[in-house]
Amino acid sequence: MSLATSETSATGRQIPDRLKSAMQRFLGSWELLLLVVAVAVFTINSFASPYFLDPWNLSDATFNFTEKAMIAFAMALLIISGEIDLSVASIIAIASTAMGFAVQMGADTPVLVLIGLGVGLACGAFNGVLVTRLGLPSIVVTIGTMSLFRGLSYIVLGDKAYTGYPPGFAFFGQGYVWWVISFEFVLFAFLAIVFAVLLHRTTFGRAVYSIGNNPVGALFSGIRVPRVKFALFLLTGLMSGVAAICLTSRLGATRPSIAFGWELEVVTMVVLGGVSILGGAGSIPGVVIAAFIMGMVTFGFGLLNVPGIVMSIFIGLLLIAVIALPRIARQVMARRKA
Amino acid sequence: MKFLKSLVAATAVAAVCFAAPAQAETKRIALVVKALGIGFFEAAAKGAEEAAKELGDVEIIYTGPTDTTAEGQIEVINALIAQKVDAIAISANDTDALVPALKKAMQRGIIVVSWDSGVAPEGREMHLNPSSNALIGNMIIKLAADNLPDGGDVAVLSASATATNQNIWIEEMNKVTDKYPGINVVATVYGDDLADKSYREAQGLMQTYPDLKAIIAPTSVGIVAAAQAVSDAEKAGEINVTGLGLPSEMAGHVKSGASKSFAIWNPIDLGYAATMLAYNLATDKAEAKPGAEIPMGRMGSLTLDENNEGAMADPFVYDSSNIDDFKDVF
Numbered sequence: 024m025s026l027a028t029s030e031t032s033a034t035g036r037q038i039p040d041r042l043k044s045a046m047q048r049f050l051g052s053w054e055l056l057l058l059v060v061a062v063a064v065f066t067i068n069s070f071a072s073p074y075f076l077d078p079w080n081l082s083d084a085t086f087n088f089t090e091k092a093m094i095a096f097a098m099a100l101l102i103i104s105g106e107i108d109l110s111v112a113s114i115i116a117i118a119s120t121a122m123g124f125a126v127q128m129g130a131d132t133p134v135l136v137l138i139g140l141g142v143g144l145a146c147g148a149f150n151g152v153l154v155t156r157l158g159l160p161s162i163v164v165t166i167g168t169m170s171l172f173r174g175l176s177y178i179v180l181g182d183k184a185y186t187g188y189p190p191g192f193a194f195f196g197q198g199y200v201w202w203v204i205s206f207e208f209v210l211f212a213f214l215a216i217v218f219a220v221l222l223h224r225t226t227f228g229r230a231v232y233s234i235g236n237n238p239v240g241a242l243f244s245g246i247r248v249p250r251v252k253f254a255l256f257l258l259t260g261l262m263s264g265v266a267a268i269c270l271t272s273r274l275g276a277t278r279p280s281i282a283f284g285w286e287l288e289v290v291t292m293v294v295l296g297g298v299s300i301l302g303g304a305g306s307i308p309g310v311v312i313a314a315f316i317m318g319m320v321t322f323g324f325g326l327l328n329v330p331g332i333v334m335s336i337f338i339g340l341l342l343i344a345v346i347a348l349p350r351i352a353r354q355v356m357a358r359r360k361a
Numbered sequence: 362m363k364f365l366k367s368l369v370a371a372t373a374v375a376a377v378c379f380a381a382p383a384q385a386e387t388k389r390i391a392l393v394v395k396a397l398g399i400g401f402f403e404a405a406a407k408g409a410e411e412a413a414k415e416l417g418d419v420e421i422i423y424t425g426p427t428d429t430t431a432e433g434q435i436e437v438i439n440a441l442i443a444q445k446v447d448a449i450a451i452s453a454n455d456t457d458a459l460v461p462a463l464k465k466a467m468q469r470g471i472i473v474v475s476w477d478s479g480v481a482p483e484g485r486e487m488h489l490n491p492s493s494n495a496l497i498g499n500m501i502i503k504l505a506a507d508n509l510p511d512g513g514d515v516a517v518l519s520a521s522a523t524a525t526n527q528n529i530w531i532e533e534m535n536k537v538t539d540k541y542p543g544i545n546v547v548a549t550v551y552g553d554d555l556a557d558k559s560y561r562e563a564q565g566l567m568q569t570y571p572d573l574k575a576i577i578a579p580t581s582v583g584i585v586a587a588a589q590a591v592s593d594a595e596k597a598g599e600i601n602v603t604g605l606g607l608p609s610e611m612a613g614h615v616k617s618g619a620s621k622s623f624a625i626w627n628p629i630d631l632g633y634a635a636t637m638l639a640y641n642l643a644t645d646k647a648e649a650k651p652g653a654e655i656p657m658g659r660m661g662s663l664t665l666d667e668n669n670e671g672a673m674a675d676p677f678v679y680d681s682s683n684i685d686d687f688k689d690v691f
Contacts, residue, residue, distance in 0.1 A: 072444075083439045083442065184455070274431060276455065276460075322436075330427075331397060331427035332398070332427050334427075
């Protein structure tokens with residue numbers, strides 16, 4: 024859990040004599056705070072509803088966040104590098120539409136998976152080229168492609184739906200690997216490890232942090248900034264393709280409105296996970312815990328039949344509180360020193 | 362850490378406030394709607410509560426997502442499965458995408474009924490249509506005939522020439538015109554569900570047929586435009602505009618006399634009937650199979666066709682006596 028090593032310049036320009044020990048760093052870390060919140064949410068849920076502590080119910084609850092979390096992992100890297108992709112939900116729509124179209128042409132499960140991943144990659148590449156080659160700001164580019172990709176799905180489908188996915192395809196979103204452990208959950212856990220290693224244990228991951236902290240500095244240190252950013256857009260597109268496969272398989276149908284509004288939930292998850300929206304800081308374990316918190320909060324509220332709008336308010340307040348907290352803490356600390 | 366404490370406290374307070382008392386004996390029926398905060402569905406919830414009061418041992422869980430998406434409804438369905446409710450009565454955002462989730466609900470012993478907007482047959486036990494094409498076709502001409510005791514010329518202002526629903530209703534209407542002697546359907550024109558085009562078509566009808574006594578518009582856009590055209594021509598009271606419309610949009614025209622009455626489904630009755638059906642299936646008082654007749658309280662009983670679908674009733678008639686009660690609803 025002590026993978027986070029991102030407190031680069033929080034306390035000014037002093038260089039400490041010794042680095043803090045891993046334990047000390049963990050105790051003061053964002054992840055610990057999130058973990059406490061997660062445990063609190065879990066405990067409150069268990070007391071609030073007699074139905075919460077049931078293996079099958081908990082298993083069902085994981086579907087509330089697994090697909091979004093898969094995208095959130097890639098999005099975390101992208102945001103750490105100082106970019107953002109708001110077209111992810113629309114990539115799901117267009118990838119799902121492409122898969123649905125392929126089904127009408129008689130495609131089988133392996134082909135569908137390839138199409139889902141391929142369309143995701145292609146969309147990611149499109150975003151990546153516009154941002155890195157033409158030097159356009161990613162928020163503008165991806166707001167554009169958000170409308171573009173979903174618009175294409177609407178043109179193809181209108182008010183119709185693609186159904187009739189082959190039975191084998193249902194495994195990705197509805198299958199169980201062992202007892203209550205769903206395939207989606209296993210995939211989620213596997214991807215969490217892959218992304219944690221990628222960000223925290225490879226030179227690529229270090230490059231992502233350095234680009235986010237100081238892109239010019241990173242360039243002069245010999246990091247190929249555009250290439251890394253392009254790879255991150257590709258990765259985000261690919262993960263959107265993976266999420267599209269899971270979600271389409273879970274629904275068994277494609278409509279152009281599929282995954283509508285997910286981009287904001289994904290970004291919320293990433294920011295709640297402690298990733299700085301300005302780039303340069305954040306960790307995958309944080310995003311993993313944030314995914315659990317969001318899933319458990321929505322499921323817990325669902326069990327109590329709290330209207331969805333109250334849930335949105337709560338998530339919104341949580342997000343604002345979580346972003347404001349470190350700033351307020353820093354100001355208080357600064358005032359004490361003065 | 363103060364934040365954390367207040368967060369925990371807030372969550373605890375929320376949890377206590379919203380925790381519903383679990384009663385062992387009562388049947389819990391979930392009324393799942395397309396999205397919360399829509400007048401039509403709030404009215405349906407009122408009907409469901411009315412049914413619950415009548416039945417006595419029923420608790421209604423009125424719920425739905427914040428926006429009209431299938432994914433949102435699936436999260437709601439999963440939460441309802443987890444609570445082991447006795448029945449789910451749903452107006453679906455997606456005919457197909459809800460099927461896997463609802464199948465799971467049925468596998469775990471929950472009765473699933475769709476109403477208003479249906480689910481594919483494999484995802485529900487039965488579907489309640491607010492009305493049927495035959496009933497609608499009959500109703501629209503009956504509304505015109507009721508105000509024309511001596512008969513007269515009537516014309517139809519439809520949506521587009523290719524609109525499936527309207528064409529079926531007009532076809533059904535033509536089958537029963539013989540039942541209303543003296544009523545001559547002189548023309549059918551198409552306003553394409555555009556306000557301005559419908560308005561011009563209605564004007565055209567008044568000029569072409571000076572003896573026109575009624576305009577039947579089986580579309581919520583057309584009926585408003587036709588009523589406006591009649592008002593503007595100062596023929597309110599002379600030419601009666603009727604058909605299918607929304608009370609909120611038609612209230613003014615009913616008051617001005619341009620429309621004496623019109624029809625549409627009554628959401629209160631719909632929520633009431635869906636609850637009654639779900640209750641009767643959940644208590645094994647009835648079984649959903651083709652040909653079955655399932656009682657639904659004051660709404661009579663529902664006969665299921667070969668697809669386990671049934672039509673609730675004639676469209677509900679709105680006129681000056683009840684428009685004020687409904688104009689704020691939908």
